[in-house]
Amino acid sequence: MTDRNRPPAPDPLDFLALDATLAEEERDIRDTVRDYASRELLPHVAEWFEAGTIPDPRGLAKAFGDLGVFGMHLEGYGCAGASAVAYGLACRELEAVDSGLRSFVSVQGSLAMAAIHKFGSEEQKRAWLPRLAAGEAIGCFGLTEPDSGSDPGSMRTRARRDGPDWVLDGTKMWITNGSVADVAVVWAATDDGIRGFLVPTDTPGFQANTIHRKLSLRASITSELVLEGVRLPGGALLPGSSGLGSPLSCLNEARYGIVWGVVGAARACYAAALDYAATREQFGGPIAAFQLTQRKLAEMVLDVNQAGLTALRVGRLKDAGACHHNHVSLGKFGNVAAAQRVARAARSLHGANGITLEYPVMRHMVNLETVATYEGTEEIHALSIGQAVTGVSAFR
Amino acid sequence: MNIVVLVKQVPDTATERKLSSDDNTLDRAASDGVINELDEYAIEEALLLKEKHGGEVTILTMGPDQATDSIRKALSMGADKAVHLVDDALHGSDALQTAYALSKALGTLEFDLVVLGSESTDARTGIVGAALAEYLGLPQLTLAGKVDVDGQAIRIQRATDYGHDVVEAQLPAVVSVVEKINEPRYPSFKLIMQAKKKPVAKLSAADAGIDTALVGLGNAATETVDFAPAPPRAAGTVIKDEGDGGVKAADFLAEKKFV
Numbered sequence: 001m002t003d004r005n006r007p008p009a010p011d012p013l014d015f016l017a018l019d020a021t022l023a024e025e026e027r028d029i030r031d032t033v034r035d036y037a038s039r040e041l042l043p044h045v046a047e048w049f050e051a052g053t054i055p056d057p058r059g060l061a062k063a064f065g066d067l068g069v070f071g072m073h074l075e076g077y078g079c080a081g082a083s084a085v086a087y088g089l090a091c092r093e094l095e096a097v098d099s100g101l102r103s104f105v106s107v108q109g110s111l112a113m114a115a116i117h118k119f120g121s122e123e124q125k126r127a128w129l130p131r132l133a134a135g136e137a138i139g140c141f142g143l144t145e146p147d148s149g150s151d152p153g154s155m156r157t158r159a160r161r162d163g164p165d166w167v168l169d170g171t172k173m174w175i176t177n178g179s180v181a182d183v184a185v186v187w188a189a190t191d192d193g194i195r196g197f198l199v200p201t202d203t204p205g206f207q208a209n210t211i212h213r214k215l216s217l218r219a220s221i222t223s224e225l226v227l228e229g230v231r232l233p234g235g236a237l238l239p240g241s242s243g244l245g246s247p248l249s250c251l252n253e254a255r256y257g258i259v260w261g262v263v264g265a266a267r268a269c270y271a272a273a274l275d276y277a278a279t280r281e282q283f284g285g286p287i288a289a290f291q292l293t294q295r296k297l298a299e300m301v302l303d304v305n306q307a308g309l310t311a312l313r314v315g316r317l318k319d320a321g322a323c324h325h326n327h328v329s330l331g332k333f334g335n336v337a338a339a340q341r342v343a344r345a346a347r348s349l350h351g352a353n354g355i356t357l358e359y360p361v362m363r364h365m366v367n368l369e370t371v372a373t374y375e376g377t378e379e380i381h382a383l384s385i386g387q388a389v390t391g392v393s394a395f396r
Numbered sequence: 397m398n399i400v401v402l403v404k405q406v407p408d409t410a411t412e413r414k415l416s417s418d419d420n421t422l423d424r425a426a427s428d429g430v431i432n433e434l435d436e437y438a439i440e441e442a443l444l445l446k447e448k449h450g451g452e453v454t455i456l457t458m459g460p461d462q463a464t465d466s467i468r469k470a471l472s473m474g475a476d477k478a479v480h481l482v483d484d485a486l487h488g489s490d491a492l493q494t495a496y497a498l499s500k501a502l503g504t505l506e507f508d509l510v511v512l513g514s515e516s517t518d519a520r521t522g523i524v525g526a527a528l529a530e531y532l533g534l535p536q537l538t539l540a541g542k543v544d545v546d547g548q549a550i551r552i553q554r555a556t557d558y559g560h561d562v563v564e565a566q567l568p569a570v571v572s573v574v575e576k577i578n579e580p581r582y583p584s585f586k587l588i589m590q591a592k593k594k595p596v597a598k599l600s601a602a603d604a605g606i607d608t609a610l611v612g613l614g615n616a617a618t619e620t621v622d623f624a625p626a627p628p629r630a631a632g633t634v635i636k637d638e639g640d641g642g643v644k645a646a647d648f649l650a651e652k653k654f655v
């Protein structure tokens with residue numbers, strides 16, 4: 001007889017039953033993305049990763065647009081207006097397939113669209129947001145430069161006035177979707193500080209070159225943007241943008257998606273390891289039965305759940321309007337590191353199989369190297385948190 | 397054109413399915429419920445017809461309380477409203493009784509067309525569409541791989557072993573669909589968020605005018621007497637080619653009545 005009063009045993013794949021606390025609508029969004037990602041993305045992702053590209057970025061953008069995932073947390077202009085937690089869940093389920101696919105959504109929704117939504121004129125919003133939301137147009141976000149990464153305030157890209165026009169010169173580097181974008185949000189130094197510009201990518205003087213030979217985030221397109229005397233009408237300026245705080249506030253949105261996304265990558269690695277350990281036999285039994293393996297699995301499930309809890313807490317704070325950017329920094333700092341630990345352990349448990357694309361673990365493991373670097377490196381977030389708790393800046 | 401889509405919640409085929417040992421009926425609490433796969437094609441076809449001809453798409457589900465999850469998903473795909481026929485008296489109804497109960501529930505609605513999947517992944521009787529049409533006294537167009545509506549005329553391609561038949565009728569009618577008819581859409585986030593604001597009417601057996609003496613396990617025309625798990629897969633037959641491999645393979649297929 002089973003004791004009816006005894007609580008059910010934890011689900012190995014949701015140990016702390018975090019998803020039981022989700023609202024109906026949040027669960028429906030989770031299920032839709034999970035279903036879509038496992039049917040339409042997972043079967044192809046290893047191939048895309050090996051090819052080092054997304055073969056049909058327009059088709060993928062359209063599919064994401066139909067789902068409603070682009071800018072889903074924004075209001076109006078064809079955006080779904082979902083909660084921050086729902087957006088986080090979508091990121092989690094996409095990144096459970098691949099960090100590159102979540103990056104596509106982050107860049108479009110949280111960087112390009114959020115910049116226009118926050119800082120754009122009514123005309124700019126109407127011109128771009130509905131098309132970007134529907135996936136009919138692709139956007140990118142150009143902040144980083146070859147000589148300006150963690151310290152974007154040192155950027156060299158300049159925008160100068162010429163009569164009613166603006167003229168932009170400079171180079172942007174590591175720009176996700178740069179060479180497939182219809183519009184680039186480009187950040188440039190002006191006499192009034194750093195400001196954002198909407199650059200249609202067919203503007204003369206604008207050129208995007210795809211970056212090859214990446215060993216991480218291979219199922220994603222990364223580019224260099226070269227701007228040589230790019231002449232734009234006065235209406236290309238994002239009127240609400242002023243100073244470095246503007247692009248940094250967009251990065252904070254995208255980072256929030258990472259806090260959730262890496263929980264998906266970690267869960268996928270852990271699930272693969274659990275499955276592999278149960279079926280792989282050495283020394284006369286499944287490797288899951290060895291103490292050293294169980295220790296690894298115990299640490300993995302702990303990391304996955306602690307990261308999941310952090311993401312959910314930061315999400316609830318965000319929905320309550322109480323999320324400070326340092327909360328997001330803490331989430332990114334802790335969760336990316338947790339996901340990296342899980343991915344490495346899962347890789348090791350897969351033995352030689354773990355170094356191939358037949359299993360997802362090493363793909364996730366190397367993707368997470370990018371995730372630890374972009375949107376603020378691990379060190380930069382440590383410095384932000386250090387400053388938040390001590391009141392002393394140690395950036396310089 | 398007003399369309400009613402019949403949507404059944406079934407246990408997820410990806411999870412282990414069980415019969416309840418008390419009464420030999422499906423243990424619906426033991427596994428996650430999902431929309432019967434072919435019903436998703438029925439919903440898609442109704443939405444496509446609505447996009448072309450206008451009107452409303454109503455979901456009709458008979459099933460226990462937890463079937464609301466499937467109703468919500470159907471609304472998230474784009475249906476306008478839903479009717480949930482839910483009553484303990486209906487528990488254990490067989491295919492014929494289900495068709496009867498659904499026909500009564502449909503009697504409370506106005507419609508030009510009823511669309512449903514041609515079978516469910518749990519019971520797989522494949523007769524509800526036909527039985528329902530009989531109860532309603534409406535033309536039945538089953539196994540549709542393509543549907544065209546022109547005014548009051550409806551024409552389908554009925555999938556057959558040799559290709560398809562073209563079958564025509566006048567509306568109102570009952571259409572059951574097969575997989576090749578379309579590619580069901582995913583719910584969109586916007587519709588997911590609107591879904592809970594869409595009307596879902598709960599209907600009891602009495603509301604629908606169902607005679608409870610005719611439905612439920614005790615009154616079923618069929619009875620599940622016993623059940624057994626599927627036997628484990630037997631080892632395959634290996635044919636060694638010693639010049640006569642082709643003949644042996646053909647003999648094997650003939651013996652199994654495949655050729």
Ligand SMILES: Cc1cc2nc3c(=O)[nH]c(=O)nc-3n(C[C@H](O)[C@H](O)[C@H](O)COP(=O)(O)OP(=O)(O)OC[C@H]3O[C@@H](n4cnc5c(N)ncnc54)[C@H](O)[C@@H]3O)c2cc1C
Nearest residue numbers: 141142143144149150174175176217373374375377379395
């Ligand atoms: C695949 C990919 C996609 C990307 N997509 C985009 C995009 O779409 N748009 C965009 O604008 N950018 C994008 N980036 C760029 C990304 O944001 C930068 O790589 C990141 O900001 C780090 O800058 P950096 O590479 O120049 O490294 P650097 O800033 O040169 O850092 C090098 C090392 O020095 C450390 N460091 C720097 N300053 C300090 C300090 N004060 N104290 C201690 N350590 C320090 C860093 O932590 C790091 O370990 C992308 C990057 C990658 C890899």
Ligand SMILES: Cc1cc2nc3c(=O)[nH]c(=O)nc-3n(C[C@H](O)[C@H](O)[C@H](O)COP(=O)(O)OP(=O)(O)OC[C@H]3O[C@@H](n4cnc5c(N)ncnc54)[C@H](O)[C@@H]3O)c2cc1C
Nearest residue numbers: 280281282283287290291292293348349350351352353355
């Ligand atoms: C690129 C490459 C080249 C190679 N070249 C050669 C070669 O030239 N010749 C050759 O013979 N082999 C070669 N190998 C194979 C290599 O030696 C094996 O991969 C290695 O011995 C591990 O075996 P495995 O991959 O079967 O993993 P498994 O033995 O299945 O191990 C899987 C996981 O279980 C763990 N595990 C196993 N037993 C226990 C236990 N008792 N307690 C706790 N944990 C345990 C392992 O540490 C690992 O984490 C090569 C492998 C690679 C990747």
